[in-house]
Amino acid sequence: MGIKELLEEKFGDKVSFTVDKHNEAWINIPLDLLRDVLKALREAGFDHLSTITGYDDGEKINLIYHVVKFYDGKSETVNVITSTDRNNSVAPSILEIYPSALVYEREVYDLLGVKFDGHVGLKRLLLPENVPEGYHPLRKDFKSGSYLVSPKEGENE
């Protein structure tokens, strides 16, 4: 495929490319190559970012960027996987490359605690502002102590 040769030419063997049986392409890269790989993909015509998925597998936090190239009656998808540390989770922001990452990066920060360098106005998206620091529900070691307090029976009107 065209995109495989393009990436191997630019980044050599730091990029590992596989295609699974449902015809989805997966690329595994180290974190510091993220911006360059996504910029190369954007220039090759992959201009639609579906979303940014984050998940915690117990050892590290994985981030997957799903990009799509649409053309007449057909499409091509590529999924870029990278990962970051659990204790000091930072990742570079891709806001200049894909403007729609504004909401996706805020969601990953809210639910998994990954800070994106270079994002404009990184704050929580879904949970209220008054939750305690370090409250990130999708982590595997999350203890669900609820911050929601219901009034006691006597206070009910």
Added chain:
Amino acid sequence: MTILSKLKKWAFKRSLWVFHLNTGSCNGCDIEILDLFTPRHDVERFGIKLVGSPRHADVLVVTGPITGKSLERVKRVYEQMPEPKFVVEVGTCGSTGGLFQGSYNTLGSADKLLPVDAYVIGCPPRPEAIIDAFAKLMEKIEKGG
């Protein structure tokens, strides 16, 4: 005096003004509540009207499990309603917590926060069931609730 108060009660239960509040529901119950005001079910013939502000309302219709961000809003809306006021809870999410029990961001049943007068169970309940709840509410008002 009793004739006057009987007249007041009769007039009150024949013209209930409703404020609909969504505290985080999936919209299934909301579209069934809105269906009541469309030509097939048409509850305006019973005097029930939808208003846009809680300051004009007699009945508060609540849907959804109460989520973190909507807690303050619910309290504020309830305080703004003038007396006498009633609360009708529509859907399983607000009655018992429903499918979202154990989640970190939902309070569960609405009666931890407000005094509820009628519960309608269903996911979502049929419009006929919601009309039945209003009928029971009118009976309750008649008996002096």
Added chain:
Amino acid sequence: MSVRIPIGPIHPMLKEPINLTFYVEGETIVDAEPNIGFVHRGIEKLAENKTWFQNLYLLEKVCGICSSSHQGCYAQGAEKVFEVEPPEKALFIRTLMWELERLHSHLLWLGVIMHEIGFDTLFMYTWRDREAVMDLVEMISGRRVGYSINTIGGVRRDIDYNILVKTIDVANFIASRAEYYERIVLSERTILDRTEGVGYLSKADAIRLNTVGPTARASGVKRDVRYNMPYAIYDETPFDIVFDDGCDVLARIIVRIREMIISAEIIKWIVFNMPKTGEIKQKVTPFTKPPENEAISRVEAPRGELFYYLKSKGDLKPERVKIRTPTLANIVSIIHMVKGHYIADIPPIVAGIDPCMSCMDRVVIVDVNKEKKTVWSHEELWRYSIKWYKKNYLMVREERR
């Protein structure tokens, strides 16, 4: 220096607003900021503690209006994880329910946006026509909202012959009503004044901001999951992509009405070509463990591209379920679209992307120059916008010429 106005319910009756804060100067909007999360119930975390089959019924309640799209997308992804292929008749029934859902969702939206611009008659007409679709769906599945027809490996119920005959009647009825609505929308002066030229989103911006669904197709962007990545049986149906070059709210209305007509055609094709006999599901039991796998599933919901990512570790419960709804993808476009418009244009613009997130709040309008902060309820904003347009429609019409 600007007054912050939190905009509450945008859908007047659905009380389903996105809580947006608008910064204005006089009557014109200069900036906007979204504030969402009122409907965040923690579904992705709950899904990790339930089995693959229990999740079918949890994920159906993500949204009550497009429930079959969510459940069908999850079932499609789970079938890729379990490595099973549903039989052909099951795919026909699944696609039929998807298209019926598109009909009822577009009729609902049409009624709501007509209410937003003050045209209540059309709201009552469309919601009355919608009852025909709800009755049909109740006959097929037993419920009006939340039909629960999908399962991993196929569908749960079969369709009777008499119901198929009724389906053709309903499809013809809705197609004729849609043609009637298209004639009204293109000829009524009141509708054209409030929607033509409003909420402009150019084609380049729509591609740059990754807009999805009919909002993008109304700006001339030919992208549709059924057209570019056909799934289920869409590559065999007479499906044709609908798009328009108007780039404003009027174009979004026209695109959705034409999509209803195309959906009616697809429904009739499905009824005529459905295999008469056949299995409706594969033998996958709730105690089967899937292999270690990950899968991606995309479906064209009535509002746009719906995306699911599923990961399995070989267990009875999934490791990760990631959902991205189409309205989240279109929020960035709203911020761009409202700039330069009047406050009175806010209801149709925001309702134009068909937001499917429930929020409730008030509208807050921040006046940048006067440092004045006003908090309005949705009802007040709606009344204000109708009164303002009655006073100023001549000026606006001259401006937009």
